[in-house]
Amino acid sequence: DVDIRDCPVIVPPGALFQPRPHDPAGLDTVADAMRWVNESAGASNAWVLAGDRTASGRPLVAGDPHRAFGVPNVYYQCHLACDAFDAIGLAFVGVPGVAHFGHNQHIAWCVTNAFGDYQDLYVERFRDDGAEYEHAGSWQRAHRRTEIIAARGAEPREIEVFETQHHGPVVFGNPVEGYGIAMRSTALDHPSTGLSVIAPMLRATNVAELFEVMRGWVDPVNNLVAADTNGTIAYHTVGHIPVRSRATAWGPVPGWTAEHEWHGLVPYDELPQVTNPPHGAIVTANQRITNDEYPHYLGQDVSRPDRASRIWARLDELVDATVADVAAVHRDRRSLGADLWVERLLALAPQDDYERAALELLAAWDRNVDVDSAGAAVYVVVRDAVTRFVAHGPAFAELSTPLPDEPPVTFQPAGLRLWVLLPARLARDDPVVLPPGASWNDALTAGLADGVSVLRGQLGDDPQRWRWGALHHFAARHPLGDAALDPPAVEVGGEWDTVMSTRPAIGVGFDAVWGSVARYVFDLNDWDESRWVVPLGASGDRTSPHFADQQAAWAAGELFPMRYSWDDITATAESTTTLTP
Incomplete structure (x- = not known):
């Protein structure tokens, strides 16, 4: 339930959301299905300015992901270089590449969560202690297995897992007692190809190549913002979203009728996208992606429009924008709410x-x-x-x-x-x-x-x-x-x-528990002028001087140089670590 007055959508940039009424009749099936259940039941910013609005004549890309704060940092600042690519950005420790925020020699990219709806719930009828479930008038064999969870200082615990071949694993309820709620997800429907895009995206030489690579991205569904050194700026929703009825998307539906199945995926080329918009800017802050005229259902969850509105207001003030100008947007603490x-x-x-x-x-x-x-x-x-x-x-x-x-x-x-x-x-x-x-x-x-x-x-x-x-x-x-x-x-x-988001634990206390876990500005005219910061430091070792040496700057909304050229890195490095096999 978001106040949608004056809410800027992502596509087309600068447009305001125009709602149209929906027919609620299809929701009757949701309520009917829930009779069988006898138990009670992201945000981020990213934006890009085109070269005709910057001092250098080339794009500036900026943003910050919002997550629960962690120790060490959620994201790791890293620079990966080899014969095939030279990429720098923010990575999850243990996950290859810099999939969310980074750049190579030619392009810069960043994401926010699109809140795409790619998971559906189905109420399933079971019989014979969960051995079979009903679907389309016949009884189908359920897959059942036992998972053993080992725990230090305690006896191992056995977990019975039930899975339907049509709608996926049971996540609520007890099939032995005759019912359960199964979750169908694009990430579970078929083997995910998501990680297969990482290496190709690091090698991409322009926005068009990057967007072509991202056809293979499955989940989560993201708002992808990108720019290249040729001057192109663009946006594309990426990820797999199923085509189904509104009732299926809005709540648990009967799994036994076969009336609420998926009908393929929203075609990649029909997902919201825009290249080089007339406004010379793109803003995504988890607000609505597009207007109701868009033919496919993408999801219902959106953030309030406040952050997007403030970013647009700050960008509209800029003429011949510089890295410093864009970095200042990160520090905006005006509360519209x-x-x-x-x-x-x-x-x-x-x-x-x-x-x-x-x-x-x-x-x-x-x-x-x-x-x-x-x-x-x-x-x-x-x-x-x-x-x-x-x-x-x-x-x-x-x-x-x-x-x-x-x-x-x-x-x-x-x-x-x-x-x-x-x-x-x-x-x-x-x-x-x-x-x-x-x-x-x-x-x-x-x-x-x-x-x-x-x-x-x-x-x-x-x-x-x-x-x-x-x-x-x-x-x-x-x-x-x-x-x-x-x-x-x-x-x-x-x-x-x-825009400078730091969420307290509402009703519990006022310390910040969620907010910006990194900030960045990518300068496509001179990569060495790019800037970044994380809440703590580049090291996860509490005894390292770099464990929390960025904290004061992060709290003040300041950024550090994001060194990219190897001559600059070599000249300013404090130490060098060489790994030998």
Whole structure:
């Protein structure tokens, strides 16, 4: 549920989303199928400027992936060179190549998650202790196997795995008891060819070659932005998305009827794409990909348009853009989402001097979520309190704790989901999510009182000391649980929907747990002018001086030189490691 007003789509660049109504009749099959179930149930930025909008006359590519923060870094800065290619970028440790963000001698590329819908759920009927399942009027043999999971200090655990040949493995339910929900995914339907594109993409010499290579990419479905030294800039949705009915895509459907099967894949050449758009820019920040006139269903999940709108606004200001100009966009902390909340909060009558001071701070706030901003602290803390007020209502009681047998790592508190959902409800004064009898003024009044209490409790009674940075730290923890391995904590600006995105754990605390795990700017005129940074450092060794030596720069939104030419690398290298067989 995203407020789609003034929402820029990716294709065509600069256009705004134009919705059209959908016929909900097909959803009846979803509800019917769920009768058989007797249990309760990414974001990133990337953009490119064409050469006619830059000082050098060649494109500039920039962006930053958003993920849960980790120790060591999620991405590893690396440079891979051989006779066949010379590529530099950000890689997952243990995964070959630089598939998501990087460049070679000729092209630069980056991605954001397209939130493509390439997985469907089917409610399956089983019999004979899960030995067979029903499909198209006949009973089919289910594949059953036992997986043994070894655990240190505990007895091995046996897991029974059931798989249907039509819809894939059972991921919920118990076929022995007669039902289960199977998940069909493009990544499981056939042997994946995704990794086969890595080496060819490192050898590509222009955007057209890169896009041809990416036909083999399967999942996840990504927004691919690219540019080459010839001046071409382009976008292409990449990945496999099945062709199926809306009902199949929107919820679990009966697996036994054969009425909800896939009908092949959306052809690669029909996926959204654009080359050298008239605006001379492409922006993707997980917003809607295209308008409803597009004939294929791609997915329903999208991010709010705030980040995309802010990036477009910043790019529209640029003339003869430089690397420094584009890098400055990374530091944008203007919260568009705050406007609605501040307007509604300022209409309240304060109940004491502390609430009055909080509202005065909001009234004077420029809507930039900076570390030294008291207004930013009031906004996020009070909005968090309103979210908790709603989440604790009876409508969300079943979402307050994990479901039976739900793995802890998959549980998302209701507050995390409501942070995204509430703005649209607030804008319409829609009380459907509120406790019975409560109005939005009630929720805001309670949130203001609770939020001010939290601010006083954590930061003291002096409102001038209510700094956002005093609450909001990048304080990642090492997975081994040893505090001696943790990096130092550092104050950071930004929030969920700012371009400089640093998401707190809504309803739990205010430290940043999710955000930019790398930032980069690629200069296609001079690769050595490119810049990058990661939250910690280039080393995963806690004893290395390079374990967290980029942290302060990352927190401030600054970037380091991304050295590419080997003469420059040799001249500035601190050390050299030679591996011998």
